[in-house]
Amino acid sequence: MRRLGSFLALWAVLILGLASAAPDSAAASPDAKVDQQIRPCFGLLLQPNLSQGCKVNYAKRRPCARGYYRVRGRCVVGRYGYNYGYGYGYSDQGYGGGYGYGGYVSREINCDYAYPGQVSATIARLYDGDTLTLTSTNGGACVESLNITKAVTIVARNYSPSRNRPILIAPPDQPCIRIASGVQYVVLQGLGIEAGRAGSASCIVGRATEIALQNVTVRYDGDASAFDVGDSRIELASAVFIGRTRSAVVKATGTIMASDVEIAATAIGGAFETSNDSRLKDIRIVRLGDWTGSSRTRNSAGFVISGMNRQQLVSLDGLYVDGFSRGIYIGGGDETVLIRPVVRDSDWAVTVENANLRINDGELEAVDVGLYVASGIAYAGNNKIVGVMRSGIYADAGGQIRAVDNRIYARPEGCKALVSGFFDGELTCRPWFEAPELYRTPRDRARLDYDAYWPAGPVGPAPLAASAALAPPAALAGAPPPPPGAPR
Structure with a gap:
């Protein structure tokens, strides 16, 4: 039993030593660098438009229609997103009313x-x-x-x-x-x-x-x-x-x-x-x-x-x-x-x-x-x-x-x-x-x-x-x- 306990202790020490030395060896090994470049990027399904390595090219936002303004990532009527008399309106549907507040054309x-x-x-x-x-x-x-x-x-x-x-x-x-x-x-x-x-x-x-x-x-x-x-x-x-x-x-x-x-x-x-x-x-x-x-x-x-x-x-x-x-x-x-x-x-x-x-x-x-x-x-x-x-x-x-x-x-x-x-x-x-x-x-x-x-x-x-x-x-x-x- 004592031999078995000593063997397990020695094995644990070896494992911990290899783990601590892994970053240095990876950084120094050319094979490790190549492996990082060709490895599939994380988030490929969410951002498929990858052109250079794992860098994501985000699509430019389309401008809002005339009379609408972007508020918190969404096109709404009026400068502050208000549409007096009709509630909210969105540019994709072209809804809107109001009194021309904030540049909106009624x-x-x-x-x-x-x-x-x-x-x-x-x-x-x-x-x-x-x-x-x-x-x-x-x-x-x-x-x-x-x-x-x-x-x-x-x-x-x-x-x-x-x-x-x-x-x-x-x-x-x-x-x-x-x-x-x-x-x-x-x-x-x-x-x-x-x-x-x-x-x-x-x-x-x-x-x-x-x-x-x-x-x-x-x-x-x-x-x-x-x-x-x-x-x-x-x-x-x-x-x-x-x-x-x-x-x-x-x-x-x-x-x-x-x-x-x-x-x-x-x-x-x-x-x-x-x-x-x-x-x-x-x-x-x-x-x-x-x-x-x-x-x-x-x-x-x-x-x-x-x-x-x-x-x-x-x-x-x-x-x-x-x-x-x-x-x-x-x-x-x-x-x-x-x-x-x-x-x-x-x-x-x-x-x-x-x-x-x-x-x-x-x-x-x-x-x-x-x-x-x-x-x-x-x-x-x-x-x-x-x-x-x-x-x-x-x-x-x-x-x-x-x-x-x-x-x-x-x-x-x-x-x-x-x-x-x-x-x-x-x-x-x-x-x-x-x-x-x-x-x-x-x-x-x-x-x-x-x-x-x-x-x-x-x-x-x-x-x-x-x-x-x-x-x-x-x-x-x-x-x-x-x-x-x-x-x-």
């Missing part, structure tokens, strides 16, 4: 509490093509002139336009919305816009862009236009323009696509200059009663197309014009097609100059001339011309008319012999527009003015019901033309 503005210039400043900080939402809980409006320099969509939530409740008001003598040239697109949806003291500034202004208005109402009182956009692609849907101005309320050049649009004007409704094929459907233009009986009424025009090139087709389906001295004026262009137009209470219903016009199934009510062709060619078929006192269809020396199946009815107390074709300049009746201080019809007495007008229903041509008092009832029902020798 995409929703309540116009009840908006400060001047907030909408423009917000648009400038949004991404190109982003969406901005305007709300108005208590009926407040954002008062500022928007300056748009990038593609944006502006919508309204929980808001419906009304006459005394716009959501965007332009300051005096400033435009409502100014779109910089070259902006890719601007979309306006569900907005009520008003410029009550615009002066010489138009309300919506832009050049060389693409703009779309849907369910938008614009009220304008000034010397320019409510909508003045040129050399652009223009899309209008369920839009209303109400203007008290001597200029055209809607002025547009470019490619125009319009549907369900209403224009209320005191002098000129819409002036269009198309540069490509354009389509307009269900356009309603009515004259306001502010300047009735003045020289401005005598020079008024409802719908004007001019300056068109010779390589395009413009189609107008369901155009309705009420109360203008010159109802529809077509000047220039390759071909313009009027389908089911209705013109009421005019002096000259349709005027054609240096253009090719096709007009079918129309109802034209005029005091002086129904269809007048100064130059160019007009193709007229199946139209009713009611209430004229000089001529139903008339072509000047430079104009040509191809007409078939048109019915013309004079006023019962009108001219005994209407002139058709060319005439020597003598008038068998005095045209009523020479006395603009007299109201022509009872409808003129009932016209609403700028302050009282608001669309009453869906846009679209109304039936020519009131013209029944100006023509025989059988005529409007489709009766054959009167016999030869009878007043036409």
Whole structure:
């Protein structure tokens, strides 16, 4: 037993001695150094991106999205990680609300509490093509002139336009919305816009862009236009323009696509200059009663197309014009097609100059001339011309008319012999527009003015019901033309 105890003691001493000498031998042995270099690194499964020995190359953190800040290794809303009103938000999901605290860009503005210039400043900080939402809980409006320099969509939530409740008001003598040239697109949806003291500034202004208005109402009182956009692609849907101005309320050049649009004007409704094929459907233009009986009424025009090139087709389906001295004026262009137009209470219903016009199934009510062709060619078929006192269809020396199946009815107390074709300049009746201080019809007495007008229903041509008092009832029902020798 003693030998066994001595042997165990000696073995323990040897083990302890080798352990104490191991570091020195490892440090001195070349084989040990090589072994350390090729030995698998600890933590290889957790940090697999090892390039040099056991050194870990940590991946760089991706920057936080715009409006978010890194707090404790994570992207949160606001400088201190707060998102007033919505709790926390993370950049990976793009959530967020609040009031712009710490540089955060809110995409929703309540116009009840908006400060001047907030909408423009917000648009400038949004991404190109982003969406901005305007709300108005208590009926407040954002008062500022928007300056748009990038593609944006502006919508309204929980808001419906009304006459005394716009959501965007332009300051005096400033435009409502100014779109910089070259902006890719601007979309306006569900907005009520008003410029009550615009002066010489138009309300919506832009050049060389693409703009779309849907369910938008614009009220304008000034010397320019409510909508003045040129050399652009223009899309209008369920839009209303109400203007008290001597200029055209809607002025547009470019490619125009319009549907369900209403224009209320005191002098000129819409002036269009198309540069490509354009389509307009269900356009309603009515004259306001502010300047009735003045020289401005005598020079008024409802719908004007001019300056068109010779390589395009413009189609107008369901155009309705009420109360203008010159109802529809077509000047220039390759071909313009009027389908089911209705013109009421005019002096000259349709005027054609240096253009090719096709007009079918129309109802034209005029005091002086129904269809007048100064130059160019007009193709007229199946139209009713009611209430004229000089001529139903008339072509000047430079104009040509191809007409078939048109019915013309004079006023019962009108001219005994209407002139058709060319005439020597003598008038068998005095045209009523020479006395603009007299109201022509009872409808003129009932016209609403700028302050009282608001669309009453869906846009679209109304039936020519009131013209029944100006023509025989059988005529409007489709009766054959009167016999030869009878007043036409």
